[in-house]
Amino acid sequence: MENLDILVSAEFLLTLEDENILTDTAVGIKGDTIVSVGKTQKLLDQFFPKNHFHYEHGLIMPGLINAHTHIPMTLFRGLADDLPLMTWLNKYIFPLEKKLKPEWVYWGALLGCAELIMSGTTCFCDMYLFADEVAKAADRAGLRAVVGEVLYDFPSPNYGPIENGFIYTETLIQKWSNHPLISIAVEPHAVYTCSPELLKQAKKISEKYNVPYVIHLAETKTEVEKTKEKFYCTPPQHLANLGILDETVIADHCVWLTDLDIELIEKHQVKVVHNPESNLKLASGIAPIPTLLSQDITVSLGTDGPASNNDLDMFLEMDTAAKMHKLKQENPTLMPAWQVLAMATKQGAKTLGMGEKIGTITPGKKADLIVLDFNQPHLIPVYNPVSHLVYTASGKDVLTTIVNGKVLMENRKIQNLDLEEIYGQIKAITREFG
Ligand SMILES: CSC[C@H]1O[C@@H](n2cnc3c(O)ncnc32)[C@H](O)[C@@H]1O
Numbered sequence: 001m002e003n004l005d006i007l008v009s010a011e012f013l014l015t016l017e018d019e020n021i022l023t024d025t026a027v028g029i030k031g032d033t034i035v036s037v038g039k040t041q042k043l044l045d046q047f048f049p050k051n052h053f054h055y056e057h058g059l060i061m062p063g064l065i066n067a068h069t070h071i072p073m074t075l076f077r078g079l080a081d082d083l084p085l086m087t088w089l090n091k092y093i094f095p096l097e098k099k100l101k102p103e104w105v106y107w108g109a110l111l112g113c114a115e116l117i118m119s120g121t122t123c124f125c126d127m128y129l130f131a132d133e134v135a136k137a138a139d140r141a142g143l144r145a146v147v148g149e150v151l152y153d154f155p156s157p158n159y160g161p162i163e164n165g166f167i168y169t170e171t172l173i174q175k176w177s178n179h180p181l182i183s184i185a186v187e188p189h190a191v192y193t194c195s196p197e198l199l200k201q202a203k204k205i206s207e208k209y210n211v212p213y214v215i216h217l218a219e220t221k222t223e224v225e226k227t228k229e230k231f232y233c234t235p236p237q238h239l240a241n242l243g244i245l246d247e248t249v250i251a252d253h254c255v256w257l258t259d260l261d262i263e264l265i266e267k268h269q270v271k272v273v274h275n276p277e278s279n280l281k282l283a284s285g286i287a288p289i290p291t292l293l294s295q296d297i298t299v300s301l302g303t304d305g306p307a308s309n310n311d312l313d314m315f316l317e318m319d320t321a322a323k324m325h326k327l328k329q330e331n332p333t334l335m336p337a338w339q340v341l342a343m344a345t346k347q348g349a350k351t352l353g354m355g356e357k358i359g360t361i362t363p364g365k366k367a368d369l370i371v372l373d374f375n376q377p378h379l380i381p382v383y384n385p386v387s388h389l390v391y392t393a394s395g396k397d398v399l400t401t402i403v404n405g406k407v408l409m410e411n412r413k414i415q416n417l418d419l420e421e422i423y424g425q426i427k428a429i430t431r432e433f434g
Pocket residue numbers: 070085089093094097127128129150189190216219278304305308
């Protein structure tokens with residue numbers, strides 16, 4: 001009999017390789033890798049697992065991938081609600097961020113990591129200030145993450161003038177280059193906060209190290225109007241004119257797109273991240289996601305920061321994504337549950353350039369998976385588990401979270417973080433700036 005480190009078995013299993021729903025199936029894990037997927041009894045006959053986690057009424061699926069967030073903004077959750085983006089940023093958020101300290105970012109990020117683990121997200125793509133602190137928090141939490149320092153024209157509380165921002169980014173890329181779970185992206189904030197020179201220099205760094213280029217794009221009508229006034233074209237056209245668009249670009253939001261913008265995104269294989277709850281809360285608009293999907297553009301899902309959402313729960317994000325386009329186009333057949341689930345898993349992996357590594361439960365891929373408890377009033381009866389995942393479940397239904405073969409939460413007990421310590425730190429920090 002072959003040894004296994006972990007065997008996870010449950011009533012239902014979704015590999016997400018296809019649209020099959022497997023029953024009484026198990027996943028065998030050795031080290032950080034999935035080595036086998038098959039009927040539970042068959043795997044028990046074949047392997048000797050050191051640990052066997054069995055969930056009689058559970059569902060195993062790939063870990064969720066939050067493709068756009070600013071996790072340290074847990075610090076500002078609920079502090080300035082019910083405002084449009086530009087007022088929210090200019091009047092409330094940017095002034096607070098001027099006072100940021102690295103240790104505040106670390107603890108805010110660690111709180112965000114705890115929320116991600118406890119709601120079934122195993123990988124996230126973050127943009128924030130003091131990004132090294134975010135990377136350290138993700139490392140301590142055991143999460144997979146793509147992290148980047150926000151680059152913009154005004155002096156940053158972290159690096160000061162932008163020249164130092166480029167140096168900081170390159171240093172980060174080198175520092176984290178051999179880490180199994182953390183990688184670094186180049187992350188200019190947006191076309192309305194970054195000069196063409198900044199955008200082009202950021203591209204050079206992204207090309208030099210072959211890392212993703214992450215940017216907020218066409219998020220609001222105001223952004224499009226300002227770009228047209230200054231550059232006589234839309235934000236995606238501006239990036240195309242600068243020679244920036246290609247398959248490594250991860251464009252967040254993409255709410256206000258023209259037909260030509262969509263053509264450019266398709267032609268250059270730009271990856272789009274949909275942030276429906278943030279777009280609703282800031283009343284930014286509704287992105288043309290069904291059109292993008294119909295043109296085979298890779299679209300994934302993100303919560304955006306916890307101060308404009310106001311949570312990091314990808315189950316709730318899936319629910320909103322599935323519903324908002326049905327309403328907008330008065331067509332309930334749009335954005336079916338399977339498609340939305342793919343956006344939150346394997347399309348997220350593709351967006352982050354990790355399609356070969358994560359996003360489905362496949363032998364040879366890294367062991368990033370979660371288990372949900374289906375033995376609950378709101379999840380019974382089970383005609384179609386995928387319907388429940390998108391329209392009924394929330395992160396609170398996640399029992400177990402495994403990243404890279406390591407159990408981060410088991411039966412809702414977080415394993416490697418001291419939640420009380422984190423809450424205490426956050427309270428002390430908010431007293432300081434509040
Ligand atoms: C995200 S780090 C850089 C900068 O962006 C601000 N921010 C947070 N959410 C958004 C958003 O939806 N659009 C644009 N900018 C955003 C954040 O507060 C940081 O200052």
